[in-house]
Amino acid sequence: MIARHAFRAMGTEVELLVDGEPANRFAAVEAEFERLEALLSRFRPDSELSRLNAAGELTAGPDLLAVTQAALAARERSNGRFDPTVYDALVAAGYDRSFELVAPTAAGVFVPSCSCGGRIDVDGSRIRLAPGVHLDLGGIAKGYAVDRAAAILAEAGSCLVNAGGDVVARGGYWPVGLAGTDLVLELGDGAIATSGRDRRRWRRGNEERHHLIDPATGRPAVTDLLHVTVVAPTAVEAEVLAKIAFLGGEVDVPRVLVRADGTVTLAGGLR
Amino acid sequence: MTSRVGRLYAITIAVLVFFVIWAAVAARPWKTAAPDPRLRQIALRQQALRRETALVNQVLAMRAKTSRATSTKAAPAVRVVTLPPLTITRTS
Numbered sequence: 471m472i473a474r475h476a477f478r479a480m481g482t483e484v485e486l487l488v489d490g491e492p493a494n495r496f497a498a499v500e501a502e503f504e505r506l507e508a509l510l511s512r513f514r515p516d517s518e519l520s521r522l523n524a525a526g527e528l529t530a531g532p533d534l535l536a537v538t539q540a541a542l543a544a545r546e547r548s549n550g551r552f553d554p555t556v557y558d559a560l561v562a563a564g565y566d567r568s569f570e571l572v573a574p575t576a577a578g579v580f581v582p583s584c585s586c587g588g589r590i591d592v593d594g595s596r597i598r599l600a601p602g603v604h605l606d607l608g609g610i611a612k613g614y615a616v617d618r619a620a621a622i623l624a625e626a627g628s629c630l631v632n633a634g635g636d637v638v639a640r641g642g643y644w645p646v647g648l649a650g651t652d653l654v655l656e657l658g659d660g661a662i663a664t665s666g667r668d669r670r671r672w673r674r675g676n677e678e679r680h681h682l683i684d685p686a687t688g689r690p691a692v693t694d695l696l697h698v699t700v701v702a703p704t705a706v707e708a709e710v711l712a713k714i715a716f717l718g719g720e721v722d723v724p725r726v727l728v729r730a731d732g733t734v735t736l737a738g739g740l741r
Numbered sequence: 742m743t744s745r746v747g748r749l750y751a752i753t754i755a756v757l758v759f760f761v762i763w764a765a766v767a768a769r770p771w772k773t774a775a776p777d778p779r780l781r782q783i784a785l786r787q788q789a790l791r792r793e794t795a796l797v798n799q800v801l802a803m804r805a806k807t808s809r810a811t812s813t814k815a816a817p818a819v820r821v822v823t824l825p826p827l828t829i830t831r832t833s
């Protein structure tokens with residue numbers, strides 16, 4: 471018997487499925503999402519991340535430290551294609567508040583290209599940002615929360631967590647449909663994430679913008695891809711790899727690429 | 742004759758003693774030698790290299806840790822199926 475529970479967190483729908491008696495695990499997962507959002511959201515002025523961005527340095531708690539280190543490792547591994555310093559570029563593009571509050575259309579304004587790749591030093595639990603550098607962990611924090619949620623839920627049995635497209639399955643096999651395609655993937659002990667420009671997008675004048683910033687230009691990425699779905703061991707890795715693949719980087723994991731003309735390509739061992 | 746030879750010896754010895762004392766004073770043995778600026782630059786460069794080495798070692802350790810973490814994790818089992826989905830992804 472599969473128990474199901476849904477709630478909203480981190481600006482998206484979160485769905486929990488567990489094959490067994492969830493007891494108080496659903497409530498524990500909700501509390502964990504709320505706790506992590508309060509720490510890692512760039513839209514909450516009192517979050518630990520906002521305080522770091524305001525002050526330029528901070529002695530971080532274990533969660534902000536872990537997510538920042540994961541983001542820095544991903545930047546290192548991807549030669550800067552994944553970059554947590556896209557904050558100013560996102561704000562300049564118009565994504566300066568929670569997405570539900572971003573006006574879908576508005577008069578056109580010039581979007582300056584913002585430089586990314588600024589220096590971030592981590593010394594013990596102390597994080598220091600170079601002057602003018604601000605962090606956006608939106609590209610990885612939700613994956614971190616989903617991984618944590620799955621670890622909590624897995625105590626109740628075989629489970630699946632789906633937070634706005636970041637999916638983690640632990641124990642057993644779960645059929646997961648890929649939006650925008652007819653594909654269903656059976657996932658066992660792994661994660662799926664999708665990055666694309668088909669949802670978080672808005673218009674300024676005649677220009678369509680989206681939230682996936684290319685760190686090389688400091689502007690929303692220009693690509694014929696609509697969205698990319700990747701499979702990886704954890705949601706953090708899947709989120710990072712999906713962004714890298716969307717920005718044209720090389721990844722070596724099972725993936726589904728959907729182009730603007732509707733072409734669907736399976737790669738990395740999927741067929 | 743004897744006194745002339747004696748005087749010559751005395752003058753020669755006096756001149757020698759004078760030059761020895763002059764050389765000793767000119768060497769200023771009471772003053773410590775000023776450090777060679779090139780040695781100072783080498784010492785500074787050595788310190789900088791030590792700092793860079795520590796940084797490089799830190800980066801290498803981080804990469805090794807990431808690599809170990811990635812290689813020890815089993816690749817997730819995934820395949821395309823024709824089952825009805827229990828959940829549906831979307832673009833995040």
